[in-house]
Amino acid sequence: MNCLYLAEDYIGSQVHHQLCQALSQKENVSVTVFAVQRKDREARDLTDRYIQKGYQVQVAPLTSSHAAYKYIFPHKIRVKKKLLTRLQDLSKFDLIHAATLFSEGALALALHREYKIPYIVAVRGSDINFYFKKMPHLWRLGKEILLNAQKVIFISPNSQEKLFQIKSIRAIVPEIEQKSVIIPNGIDSYWIQNRLIPEASQEPQTILYVGRFDNNKNVLSLIEAIRMVRKKYPQLQLHLVGGRGDETSAVMSLVAQNDWISYLGEIYEMESLRETYRKHDLLAMVSHSETFGLVYLEALSQGLPVIYTAGQGFDGLYTEGQVGYRAHSDHIGDIAGSIEKALLYYQNLRQNIAALSLAEYEWAQIAVQYEKIYLSI
Secondary structure (H helix, E strand, O other), X not given: OEEEEEOHHHHHOHHHHHHHHHHHOOOOOEEEEXXXXXXXXXXXXXXXXOOOOOOEEEEEXXXXXXXXXXXXHHHHHHHHHHHHHHHOOXXXXXXXXXXXXXXXXXXXXXXXXXXXXXXXXXXXXXXXXXXXXXXXXXXXXXXXXXXXXXXXXXXXXXXXXXHHOOHHHHHHHHHHHXXXXXXXXXXXXXXXXXXXXXXXXXXXXXXXXXXEOOOXXXXXXXXXXXXXXXXXXXXXXXXXXXXXXXXXXXXXHHHHHOOOEEEOOOOOOHXXXXXXXXXXXXXXXXXXXXXXXXXXXXXXXXOOXXXXXXXXXXXXXXXXXXXEEEEOOOOHHHHHXXXXXXXXXXXXXXXHHHOOOOHHHEHHHHHHXXXXXXXXX
């Protein structure tokens, strides 16, 4: 079976590479990835880290106006379709896998109507938190994409629940629900093969953040929350990994002003990142919008309890208090309260994490689920 995998964020998110790599190991599946190279994504190009590709990749340079492509949605889809049809013979594909509901699903729908190729579509955080919140002129298109898809994939139970609560979707929920499947993202096998089973430890002292320094990742609120918690737990230190975002200057200014905040730089090499996790006691990342949050699973694999975003992708995978605590991103006091609970019940959290399997997040297992869906269609 030949699958066309549409993912514009392919160059900036290792999730797509890891899934396609796992699918390429399946005897019955051949994958071709199509993406568009935008100038504003060049700083996040991770493709030099995508090793051992067993699938085909077609990244087309954007030839139209960048502003028009970014802000005029119908134009964006027309441009993507034109680039794709110039580069690929679509008659060879048996199935289309759209990695997002709107940006990729709209292209999948257009190709389905013209070439009669069936498609599946994944619903991600940006679809729910941006398109269905701020782009009402596209809601009708979103419903058409959902109705014409063979399967609708949700990355977490929480994302399914949030989509079904959207007013413009309620009338078609029964039809969508019967073809919905929840399949989480996975983590690189490295993290499972090099898992650390946590033991009882001393009083937690270090909190780790891993991610970009931008408004969505909400690092400034996390810093203020920890400042509040330090009034009761003055030993707490915050160590930051990452950068490259619109709040980088503000974050680095706070690093310079506070001796309890340290910047560890950008760490991409997995062995170095693994050692960084192991040197810390707790991971905290409370973004405004998060499709899944692989960093939480990486941290769990190394024995760290997590503070995660309430109502976003990771929320709902585990019972609150099992591996950490949820916090509302727009409430600094709530973030502080969740951190305090994690400190109070720290040993219980570590024991719970030690009992986890994590096997369900292996990409090889996830690829089996997708292969069954592909073949059934």
